[in-house]
Amino acid sequence: MNHRIIAQVLSRVMFLQAALMLPCILVAFHYRESAFALAISLLVALAFGAFLSLFKPKRTDLYARDGFVSVSLSWILMSVVGALPFVISGAIPSFFDAFFETVSGFTTTGSSIIPNVEHIDKSLLLWRSTTQWIGGMGVLVFIMAVLPLSDHCSIHLMRAEVPGPVFGKVVPKMRTQSAISYLIYIGLTVLLIIMLVLGKMPFFDAVNHALTTASTGGYSTKALSVGHFNSAYIEIVIGVFMLLFGANFSIYFLMLMRKFKAAFTNTEVLTYIGLAGFAWITIAINIQRLYGDFATSLRHSFFQVSSLMTSTGFSSVNFDVWPAYSKWMLIILMFIGACSSSTGGGIKVSRMIMIVKGIRQEILKMLNPRSTVPVRVNGYTIDKQTVHSAFVFFAIYLIVTFVAATFVTIDGFDAETSLSAAVACISNIGPGLGAVGPAVNFSGLSDLSKLILSFTMLIGRLEIFPVFILFLPRTWRKSL
Amino acid sequence: MEIVLVGAGRVGHAIAVRLAEEGHNITVVDNDEERVEYATSYSDVMAMSGNGSDYTVLINAGINKADLIIAVTSDDAVNMLCCLTAKKLGVKKAVARVRTMEYFRQMVFLKDELGLSLVFNPEKETASEISRILRFPSAAKVDSFAKGRAEMVEFTIAEGSPLANLPLHMLSKKLGAHRLLICAVERDDEVTIPKGDYILRADDIVHVVASPGQISSAFKVWGIFKRSVKNVIILGGSRSALYLGTELVAAGIRVKIIELDESHCKAIKEIIPKADVIYGDGTNPQLLLEEGLETADAFVTLTGNDQDNIITSMFANRRGVGTVITKLNDEQFRGMVDLHEIGSVVSPKNAAAEAVSNYVRAIANSLAISDILALHKFSNGDAEALEFSIMHSADHIDVPLKLLKIRQDAMIGAIIRGDDCIIPGGEDKVMLGDTVIAVTTRSGIQKFDDLFED
Numbered sequence A: 001m002n003h004r005i006i007a008q009v010l011s012r013v014m015f016l017q018a019a020l021m022l023p024c025i026l027v028a029f030h031y032r033e034s035a036f037a038l039a040i041s042l043l044v045a046l047a048f049g050a051f052l053s054l055f056k057p058k059r060t061d062l063y064a065r066d067g068f069v070s071v072s073l074s075w076i077l078m079s080v081v082g083a084l085p086f087v088i089s090g091a092i093p094s095f096f097d098a099f100f101e102t103v104s105g106f107t108t109t110g111s112s113i114i115p116n117v118e119h120i121d122k123s124l125l126l127w128r129s130t131t132q133w134i135g136g137m138g139v140l141v142f143i144m145a146v147l148p149l150s151d152h153c154s155i156h157l158m159r160a161e162v163p164g165p166v167f168g169k170v171v172p173k174m175r176t177q178s179a180i181s182y183l184i185y186i187g188l189t190v191l192l193i194i195m196l197v198l199g200k201m202p203f204f205d206a207v208n209h210a211l212t213t214a215s216t217g218g219y220s221t222k223a224l225s226v227g228h229f230n231s232a233y234i235e236i237v238i239g240v241f242m243l244l245f246g247a248n249f250s251i252y253f254l255m256l257m258r259k260f261k262a263a264f265t266n267t268e269v270l271t272y273i274g275l276a277g278f279a280w281i282t283i284a285i286n287i288q289r290l291y292g293d294f295a296t297s298l299r300h301s302f303f304q305v306s307s308l309m310t311s312t313g314f315s316s317v318n319f320d321v322w323p324a325y326s327k328w329m330l331i332i333l334m335f336i337g338a339c340s341s342s343t344g345g346g347i348k349v350s351r352m353i354m355i356v357k358g359i360r361q362e363i364l365k366m367l368n369p370r371s372t373v374p375v376r377v378n379g380y381t382i383d384k385q386t387v388h389s390a391f392v393f394f395a396i397y398l399i400v401t402f403v404a405a406t407f408v409t410i411d412g413f414d415a416e417t418s419l420s421a422a423v424a425c426i427s428n429i430g431p432g433l434g435a436v437g438p439a440v441n442f443s444g445l446s447d448l449s450k451l452i453l454s455f456t457m458l459i460g461r462l463e464i465f466p467v468f469i470l471f472l473p474r475t476w477r478k479s480l
Numbered sequence B: 001m002e003i004v005l006v007g008a009g010r011v012g013h014a015i016a017v018r019l020a021e022e023g024h025n026i027t028v029v030d031n032d033e034e035r036v037e038y039a040t041s042y043s044d045v046m047a048m049s050g051n052g053s054d055y056t057v058l059i060n061a062g063i064n065k066a067d068l069i070i071a072v073t074s075d076d077a078v079n080m081l082c083c084l085t086a087k088k089l090g091v092k093k094a095v096a097r098v099r100t101m102e103y104f105r106q107m108v109f110l111k112d113e114l115g116l117s118l119v120f121n122p123e124k125e126t127a128s129e130i131s132r133i134l135r136f137p138s139a140a141k142v143d144s145f146a147k148g149r150a151e152m153v154e155f156t157i158a159e160g161s162p163l164a165n166l167p168l169h170m171l172s173k174k175l176g177a178h179r180l181l182i183c184a185v186e187r188d189d190e191v192t193i194p195k196g197d198y199i200l201r202a203d204d205i206v207h208v209v210a211s212p213g214q215i216s217s218a219f220k221v222w223g224i225f226k227r228s229v230k231n232v233i234i235l236g237g238s239r240s241a242l243y244l245g246t247e248l249v250a251a252g253i254r255v256k257i258i259e260l261d262e263s264h265c266k267a268i269k270e271i272i273p274k275a276d277v278i279y280g281d282g283t284n285p286q287l288l289l290e291e292g293l294e295t296a297d298a299f300v301t302l303t304g305n306d307q308d309n310i311i312t313s314m315f316a317n318r319r320g321v322g323t324v325i326t327k328l329n330d331e332q333f334r335g336m337v338d339l340h341e342i343g344s345v346v347s348p349k350n351a352a353a354e355a356v357s358n359y360v361r362a363i364a365n366s367l368a369i370s371d372i373l374a375l376h377k378f379s380n381g382d383a384e385a386l387e388f389s390i391m392h393s394a395d396h397i398d399v400p401l402k403l404l405k406i407r408q409d410a411m412i413g414a415i416i417r418g419d420d421c422i423i424p425g426g427e428d429k430v431m432l433g434d435t436v437i438a439v440t441t442r443s444g445i446q447k448f449d450d451l452f453e454d
Helices: A003-030 A036-052 A064-089 A095-106 A122-137 A139-146 A155-161 A174-198 A203-214 A225-229 A232-246 A250-256 A260-264 A267-286 A294-309 A324-336 A349-367 A384-410 A415-426 A447-461 A465-470 B010-021 B033-042 B055-060 B076-088 B101-105 B107-114 B122-135 B168-178 B212-222 B239-250 B262-271 B285-290 B306-318 B331-336 B348-366
Strands: B002-006 B025-030 B046-049 B068-071 B093-097 B118-120 B141-145 B150-156 B182-187 B190-192 B205-210 B231-235 B254-259 B276-279 B298-301 B323-327 B344-346 B372-378 B383-389 B410-417 B420-422 B435-440
Touching (some): A003 A036, A003 A064, A003 A122, A036 A064, A036 A122, A064 A122, A064 A139, A064 A155, A064 A447, A064 A465, A095 A122, A095 A447, A122 A174, A122 A203, A139 A155, A155 A174, A155 B033, A174 A203, A174 A232, A174 A250, A203 A232, A225 A232, A232 A267, A232 A294, A250 A260, A267 A324, A267 A349, A294 A324, A324 A415, A384 A447, A415 A447, B002 B010, B002 B076, B010 B025, B010 B033, B010 B348, B025 B033, B033 B046, B055 B076, B068 B076, B068 B348, B076 B093, B076 B107, B101 B107, B107 B118, B118 B122, B118 B348, B122 B141, B122 B239, B122 B323, B122 B348, B141 B372, B141 B383, B150 B410, B150 B435, B182 B410, B205 B212, B205 B383, B205 B435, B239 B254, B254 B262, B262 B276, B285 B306, B298 B306, B306 B323, B306 B331, B348 B372
Parallel strands (some): B002 B068, B025 B046, B093 B118, B231 B254, B231 B298, B298 B323
Antiparallel strands (some): B150 B205, B182 B190, B182 B205, B372 B383, B383 B435, B410 B420, B410 B435
């Protein structure tokens, strides 16, 4: 393994983190809050970055294994250093809590252990939202766009960080691709800020909500989340934007390249919209008794479906009191998640399509063993290996969820709470049901559960394998 | 530039890697999923699977906006069809690999009637590279610049040579008019651009740039001149062997080709009637000795099998053949053998990639993106020799070189003005219209001005 190039990657990640803390410090000055904790953390990040940059790489080659290891180490190191502002300022005194909060930020989960966010300094709230924004599109994707390492091997970093069953390039140069992704991301974020300010949301809240909507993270600056504003306009705007950020970003590339037909016939995006539409209408019918008129039910159903399917985790109402069908439907949506190459989490719609078509293929093969039944998506035949990987991914996803839920049950929570907490973490949603529902938070869990769930979030965000590779002794062995 | 590359085999991959490193946007098309996967993993390109001569595939690869299509699939006809289709779809320039001798002879027709901008043939490029080495038998490698007006020659300093233990600033005093600039020295796998106080040692690999005439006369004075090659044994009757044989026979050199397949032997004799064609297994040492290996001036291994080429070259080297040249198709064996034992190494893949990237550079040069006309990498790619054409006025021309601060890791080896090749001293200056050959250990230089510190 090329340890020195990994050190270079980590060093750049640290410098980026220091740069991201800077706006928060300015906000602290603006609101006359103490910038001490953020400033110390910035210096720590700089010191780490400078120290790691001392290891000059002798070779610039970076293989698949180095890519996986650098990405997961980057995320863990970022979360540790990112937790410092909360610990030093005393906002979250326990390190485990602060680590949970930060991992939940970077992985765009949005599960919180803070009882009332309105008591936290605004600069720290902005830091929380910033972690989500950069985690949404990816830290290394950003570094690729600004400070690329060696050109030809950076694809291994992108593969490990960008979610989805296959990583495809849409332009020849890695650097161009990262830059365009971020430009689309920044553009949509700015548009959302403007739309929210137009809806009479205060500027600071608009920026924070835009940052956490773009990343489908779901951290809010209000205890009641988006429900605080009680505005149909804001809910619709955020609801629509969540769906936009949960869609496969390659369709925006295609639109930029004026290939509208290809953009609008993308199977994954169509399936994603179809699923969301189905859940929206059926849940609205199901909850009509609670809200009286159908229009209000449609409004709440739309926001909640969009929020949970895209793995954002905002809430406009306490959906924990909804009837069983609605809650169950939401859990299914949480599992499926958003599209690949989006900022959303979950198993991803494209994998579900492959799995369903793979099952169909198996059944047809049973009926007629000699027939040729390819798995076709978007008009292209999917490689057998890719379909196989989707099945494996699905299985491991379920196993990790159940194992994580088991740890939560040790704390004495019921099955609904434990399972939904695990799903909410692995799919990077945020709130679950029961004792971790939208009206409560994760602070009641033990330190062990918090640590387990923190890693579950990382496993979900980096799509399982990069994190597992870290724990494989073989990865670290020097000899064969 | 926007480039579509059809075919991601050995040659295609080598071309993709080089051009991507030079900053071009490349879309690779191949019908083999695995090769497509490999291409995206090991070079910064976009790859898609599909048949490169298919209209829709080319459209998807963005052919209508591309500047160049390069077709290097294994099938000549497919390559030509790709280029033809791409031309109709609006690509500006088309390059095809054509290996079949019959097609290649119709080069003029292909270029004029089919509108191909460059037709290249890796086997023929390899053959020319070998014949350049054979003309300088004391050199291990010869690269040509400025249409042959200058050459870069690589040779090893032998034990007891007048160059050994000589500081460079003494070189010109001792050798007088026959001075040459030593542009780069490889010692213990490291390349240096030597300065005046550098002391040469035996076993150093030295690179010099000058006109062919200057090099021959200097080599005579330096006492590293080997007698010219009069007879050559070629092992294997591959396509490159046919091109090489034809070239050598035309230059009056006696050629003996050893080929394993009887009917192919007859075909070779048809094409090169003047060559001795031997039917037999050239990996058999007894046969090689019987065919006069020990009296041959040069031994060239051109079979399709790298292992056979390496082993027989080692044998020839041990039997004291003066010049041994080994063809390696794959890079993988290069790191496994001691290069001294197999003489000069040529690789069709690299020769082809070099030809294509030189052509791409010439286009970039005409668009004023860069000043570089040709680029040869040497010593495992750690150093490069660059040919600049000074077409536009620049900050560093018309000034005597001694007044300029050239980078520590670069050196100007030769200035070509008209038909003259000037070995530059402090008083010389670069003028508009010149061609400059520079050597550097720094990669990524695009402009002549990049060679200087300020």
